[in-house]
Amino acid sequence: MFRKLFYLIFVSLIIVSCNSSNKNEENISEDIEIPDSIFDDKPLIISEEAMSDIIENISSPVEMAALLKETGVPFSKKYLCDVKRIDKLNTNFKRALNLGILSSDMGYLNMYDKTGSVMSSMSAIKSLTDDLRIGQFFDFETIKRLAINHENLDSLMYISVSSFNNMDSYLRETNRSDVSSLIVVGTWVEGMYFATQVAKTAPEGHKIIERIGEQKLILNDILLILKNYQNDKHFYDLVQDFESIKEKYNDVKITYTVGDPESREINGMLIIVTNDESHVEISKEQLTEIVKIIEKVRNKLINL
Amino acid sequence: MKRIIFYIILTLFLFNNNTYAQSDELVNVCALDIGNATYLKDFKVKLQQSNVKPPPCTKFSVVLNKGTIYQFNVCDAAGYEGKAILKLLDHSKLLGSNKKGDGTLMKAFGFQCQKTGVYxxxxxxxxxxxxxAVAILSFMNVK
Structure with a gap:
């Protein structure tokens, strides 16, 4: 009797644990069409856990868009990628990269309250996430309602960003960091594309130029995650593109001054101010080269 | 005996699904507290009781950008005795916490970043x- 009871509990525990890992999932454990060569038993350079940490460390696309808006840069539709070509993307490698690009576009549209255009981006995102079998993380109906009625724009931003965060966490929890890394790379490239396009005409010392220079810190992390999969030709090509970007950053200098943190109150909230400060030294020539290489890589990705 | 087995399975299923649902729900509730700030990401934490000193913690890392004022909101899940203490560090240097000098816990605090990097x-x-608990990282929109 006790043996039967033991088996029943054991089986139920297995069922429960399977249920947990397959949350919101229907037949999506099967991985996407990124070539199997990547998943061969070749060891990763860094662990999945370390990959997760690195991916978490790449800033949100919303921050770049917020900086553009905060510094008075007007909205421009010409920075956005054309969503009509999304249906032509025929591999999941291309889809994941372009999903990242579109997530940046959506962050940009949301930041400038361009809710009408959010819907066309959202339809393209729906199509890509369905193809990648991760569409379950987006409540498209709610997003559509908020966008169409132009209501509660903070909620629209929250739902959009948290949906992407949940999707990204899910991909990493289910050992699909390769897909996650492509989305992150696409997001970063598009955010940089906005920034560098604006920087073309920005006056010297503009905040956006400093933010572009600071991306030197992120580049090594991106290369680290991409190199994990460079046995695959597509990833290998992407690594080469990022090596070209990194090369343009070689002479960009980031220096630091040290200070002690202090606190002050702003709008009734305790704000800690760190007096450690970073400084970016980037010449006009270096910036021009970075603008060019980002434009080249971004245009390559959207025309894959 | 069959009834006992049924209840064991049912409890396991419900407990398992609720854990996820509760943390997501807590994120949604906590996001309401961020005011005019813009949501960036959330951190979910669940820890068992421990007598180890210092108490165990869950660690995360995040890139913060110079020139941005970030906001950290902390929300505790109902039904637990523990109250969350969030510490922000630059490597091992403590920059701030929601725990004040007198031991009281704040629901939120801000951080004005002057140095881009991993925190x-x-x-x-x-x-x-x-x-x-759930902690939400957002940035304040300073006009």
Whole structure:
């Protein structure tokens, strides 16, 4: 009797644990069409856990868009990628990269309250996430309602960003960091594309130029995650593109001054101010080269 | 006996699904507290009671950008004794926490970043009590 009871509990525990890992999932454990060569038993350079940490460390696309808006840069539709070509993307490698690009576009549209255009981006995102079998993380109906009625724009931003965060966490929890890394790379490239396009005409010392220079810190992390999969030709090509970007950053200098943190109150909230400060030294020539290489890589990705 | 087995399975299923649903729900509730700030990401923590000193914590890392004022909101899940303590560190240098000098816990605090880089976040529960919490990172829109 006790043996039967033991088996029943054991089986139920297995069922429960399977249920947990397959949350919101229907037949999506099967991985996407990124070539199997990547998943061969070749060891990763860094662990999945370390990959997760690195991916978490790449800033949100919303921050770049917020900086553009905060510094008075007007909205421009010409920075956005054309969503009509999304249906032509025929591999999941291309889809994941372009999903990242579109997530940046959506962050940009949301930041400038361009809710009408959010819907066309959202339809393209729906199509890509369905193809990648991760569409379950987006409540498209709610997003559509908020966008169409132009209501509660903070909620629209929250739902959009948290949906992407949940999707990204899910991909990493289910050992699909390769897909996650492509989305992150696409997001970063598009955010940089906005920034560098604006920087073309920005006056010297503009905040956006400093933010572009600071991306030197992120580049090594991106290369680290991409190199994990460079046995695959597509990833290998992407690594080469990022090596070209990194090369343009070689002479960009980031220096630091040290200070002690202090606190002050702003709008009734305790704000800690760190007096450690970073400084970016980037010449006009270096910036021009970075603008060019980002434009080249971004245009390559959207025309894959 | 069959009835006992049925209840064991049912409890396991319900407990398992609720854990996820509750933390997501807590994120949604906590996001309401961020005011005019813009949501960036959330950190979910659940720790068992521990007598170890210092109490165990869950660690996260995040890139913060110069020139941005970030906001950290902390929300504790109902039904647990532990109250979350969030610490923000630059490597091992403590920059700030929601725990004030007198031991009281704030629901939120801000951080004006002057140095772009990777920062560490540690979340533990007071006196190592069992707890579950969500922390939300957002940035303040300063006009």
């Amino acid at each position: 560490n976040i540690q979340i533990s529960f007071n006196n190592g009590k069992q707890g579950a």
